[in-house]
Amino acid sequence: MKEGSLDAPVRHPIPWQEESFYDEEALDQELRRVFDICHGCRRCFNLCDSFPQLFDMIDESPNEEVEDLSADDMKKVVDACTLCDMCFMVKCPYVPPHEFDLDFPHLMLRHRAVENRKGKTPFVDKQLARIDRNSAIAGTVAGATNWATKKDNGFTRGVLQTVAGIDKRAHLPEFEDVPLTHKHPGNGPAPNSDAPAFGTRAAIYATCYGNFNDQTSGKAALDVLAHNGVQTRVEYPMCCGMPKLENGDIPAVASTAEQVAAHFSPIIDEGFDVVALTPSCALMMKFEWPLILPDNADVKKLAAATRDLSEYVVEISKAHGLMPIVPMEASIGIHFACHSRAQNMGPKAMEMLKLIPEAKPTIAERCSGHGGKWGIFRDNFDKAVKVGRPAARAVAKNNPDYMVSECPLAGPHLKQIMEMGNQDAVPERIGHPIELIAKAYGF
Structure with missing residues (x-):
């Protein structure tokens, strides 16, 4: 053999x-x-x-x-x-x-x-996977939610650890009181008619994290695309179902795929590409859904039309060129997220950041260890830190001016690992690489 x-x-x-x-x-x-x-x-x-x-x-x-x-x-x-x-x-x-x-x-x-x-999926796992319900409730009382889930709130985090098994040391994302779809719905007709990509259309799939939690990458993406003449609209029919896939709830994921694909089908017919802000969601739409519903025409159409955010910026750069980017003499440490690598498209974050004149990006191809909701549990948190420690060291090697990751869960987790290891240079933020493109443009 x-x-x-x-x-x-x-x-x-x-x-x-x-x-x-x-x-x-x-x-x-x-x-x-x-x-x-x-x-x-x-x-x-x-x-x-x-x-x-x-x-x-x-x-x-x-x-x-x-x-x-x-x-x-x-x-x-x-x-x-x-x-x-x-x-x-x-x-x-x-x-x-x-x-x-x-x-x-x-x-x-x-x-x-x-x-x-057989009904053996743990209760907490099942409840955490109900992302849209949880986000709607948490966003309604965002101030109280964010106060209760802060790491330094010993009482509420201790209760959460005892009741739900969520490690009191684990970083938990904050919630916005207004979803991205309401706050930044898109730019309608492309505002920059002089831009080389004028006529290109992108339906931004906000993803649950980009819609309800950290909206920074979504706003940066809208700014960058609008500056380059791309007509955008922000869509969020529902969560992609990755947390339910982690639970093995394939029927629920299939139902999600049917509904989201049906939502995007007429939008794709209008000439829009679908651009996912989060790699895990792009992976679901491109690869997992077609394997779960191989005969669904809308799912096939959506898979073909979906692009990861970094992938999309690189594509329009190659097809149309981008508006000139102001040079940024900076070193950048890139964490190459697992679900970016799994899309089998190459290191698009690296390609995108090389579009910034004088920037010096380097890449680290190691798992952050977070693993969706897996890494926040008390039984897994120490392992998540152990698995992610080599990635944290690799990203921070040579003390780069900026550190980025396409995965919105990996970035804060790597930052926390650096803090726990008392590293000399801990960045204020490890955000999405699109944020540096936006910064170079002056946004």
Whole structure:
């Protein structure tokens, strides 16, 4: 058998509507088959906590074999997976079309789907995944919410840790009282008719984080695109469903995909590209939804029309050119987020920041360790810090003038790791790279 494949990785549609997908005996056999391959390879030892846990349990078992592992042992591996996709995209030599046909993240997803169907998804996980409900409530009383969730509010954070298991040390995002869709709905007809990209249209998918929490990257994106003659509108039909995917609630994700794709379908027909502010959401729309609903025409249309924000700016730069950018003699440390890497489009943040004359960007390709909502839990926070420490060191190497990450969760988490490590240079903010383009333009 050949060790690896020179062919590009491919992914199979997820057969979540077939009863065989939920067959627990078949799932157990597939877990052991895949874990045995991983045990013999071990190239993913430094990615996330799933693989060290797996390898340690096998090494410490009586016969040092996967067959020694119990169902509870294997669940520990599943629970440590953050669905970052890095093992599939950058490490594993046995992904399809290799005959081993190994897709580790989607196998973890299958295990969670079985648990979810049996009602075993933890209550707190299920409630946290109800993003739109939670954000509507929190935004209505944003002042009180933000006060209660601050790290230095020992009483409320202690209660939250006791009741919900959310680590009192973990950074939690603040909420805005007015959503981005209401505050900055777009620019209508492109205001800058002299700009080279005049005639281009972008429907900005605000994403839950960009709509309800940190709106800085959304405002920066609107400023940059408007300055370059792009007609914009801001849309937010609902959350992309990534938190529910993490829970294995595939039917809920499918329902979300149907509704969001139907919302954007007529907008795409009007000539708009769809630009996601958050890499995780772009990944869902481009790749995960088409694997969950492979026969849905609107989902296919949306996947083809969707661009990551950095990807979109680079595209219009290559197609039309950009308005001149003021030189910025600055070093920039870029964290290459996992869900940006998983989109298989290359380091677009790096390409975008190279458009700033005299800027000196460097890139760090390591996981931040946050993993969606995984890293905020008391059982995971210390591991999230441990996994993210090499990324924090790499981004801060040589004390750059600015540090950025396309992932809005990774940025604050890396900043917190730097603070916990008493690093000499901790930035005031690790925001989206589009913010530096906006800054160079004078916004």
